[in-house]
Amino acid sequence: MTNTGLATPASLPTEVAALRPIRADLMERLRHEALTVPGNWVVEYGDYQNGGWHTLSLLNDTGNPRDVTIRDCPEPVATSLLTRMPAVRELLAELGLRCMWARLARLEAGAFLWEHRDYGELNDVERHRVHVPLVTNSSAYLILGGTKVHMSDGRVWRLTPTSPHGVCNRFGPARIHLVIDCYADDAFTALNASADSVADSVAALPTPAADELEEHVATASGLAQLGYDRAAETTLLELFYRYALPEGQVYDLIALMYAALHRDEDAERWRSKKAIMLGHA
Template sequence: MDSTLTALAGQIAQLDVVNSAQLERMRHEALTAQAPWKADYGAYQSGGWWTTSLMNASGDAADVTIGDCTAQPTGLLRQLPATSALLASLGLNFMWVRLARLESNAFLWEHRDYDELDQVERHRLHIPLHTNSSAFIVTGGAKVHMAGGRIWRLTPTCAHGVCNLLGPDRIHLIADVYADDAYHQLANRPTLHPALAERLPTADQTVLAERFGTARNLATLGYVDAAERMLLRIFYTFALPEGTAYDLITQLHASLGDMEAATRWETAKRRLLALVA
């Protein structure tokens, strides 16, 4: 693994293989279950991001706001025998387990997770169940397609964003786990296949100025939401300094004299990226 991939593997990496037959059974369960999908964390997404819980504090699958807890199975997990068996076989200390569905043309904006959960070491695992090549995560200035057949580890304290450009829906099992011997055994040989990671090009000031000009024209015509989304999506096309998309939106509103909106986006940047005010 070259130095670039080694650095990136600190943020996202493949861990263990999932048996293909069991993975197919889990995929079928996720696609056919009568799950109470919930749209939460609205400030973090474009719309089209849905989750439902398999293990959490309450045992209610509709309870999807993450927090430290002693996780227990929800009623939904008891309807998914293949998924339940896989989780049991890992022997991990689960904090929370979810199914997460991202629709086509949907985005999770640049953000950090776990900012309020810093007292105990914990890690996030992904098992892709249903995906496509236009679904990828951006972190560390690169885009990575989380291919099926593996357990992946994501370091969510690094700024990252997710998109599904063309569909079909991307469905992942996401498990937040506490660090223990079982976790360290699972994660002791992280890898990242070069074919799955692509370094994004750097955007020079000319490119950013052109995008900003187009967004300003849209906003002037009254298409403010479209202008904001166009700037937010730059994160998925270019390797940018952290928070650049939010800074551009703040500048957009300031240039139009809407200081209330500019302040709102400054605040959003601090919240989404877990920055100290």
């Protein structure tokens, strides 16, 4: 029997929390800075996305806003970009977190960050990620644990990025978040304690029927046979945003597709990519 494909209401996964609100006047200044100050956005982590995710650093260990490769940084400094953003500085001071890194992240219309885990390459110390949506829209959402979550603006959010997750912005306009990676301390504990029941646009994704997945794999296989490998891979990667799937299944489907086409090197490449993306390498 074919699944209806309809998502149903859900509660926030434990890996996501809607935290304290942000004053309306400060929110307006933050939004203005995000839209008018940044320039020369950097595309990094290319294997993790389809090309529409851009970042700039606000706090790091070099002061260069285009230095965006995340690493442990117990004593970060303000980048030249942060010096031009007084509202962001005000919010960072209010939060009082022990920051490791802070950056702006822009997700363009039609952009995807594929299913992945974060922090796998960093030292094993307790750290957390805080999101502050500055510019967003209802088609921009996080997928985690088979749940679709739209992080609404006007408040601070907490995400546990060591759980498999992905992000997309289906239709635009561009989504811009302030993303703060911080170390565990009393300030974070106090912030995390401010969680409330707000859960804007949260829905459980449907579980696909076997024939649905077979149809998608057949479509992707046809594209690959015609030489459209990227389109074939994207067809399957995007299933993560449509259905509640077991961890890494989209990567397995791509590897199986290539194996069935007797393209063993490509199948092995995607098995390896799964290990990297999900921290199993």
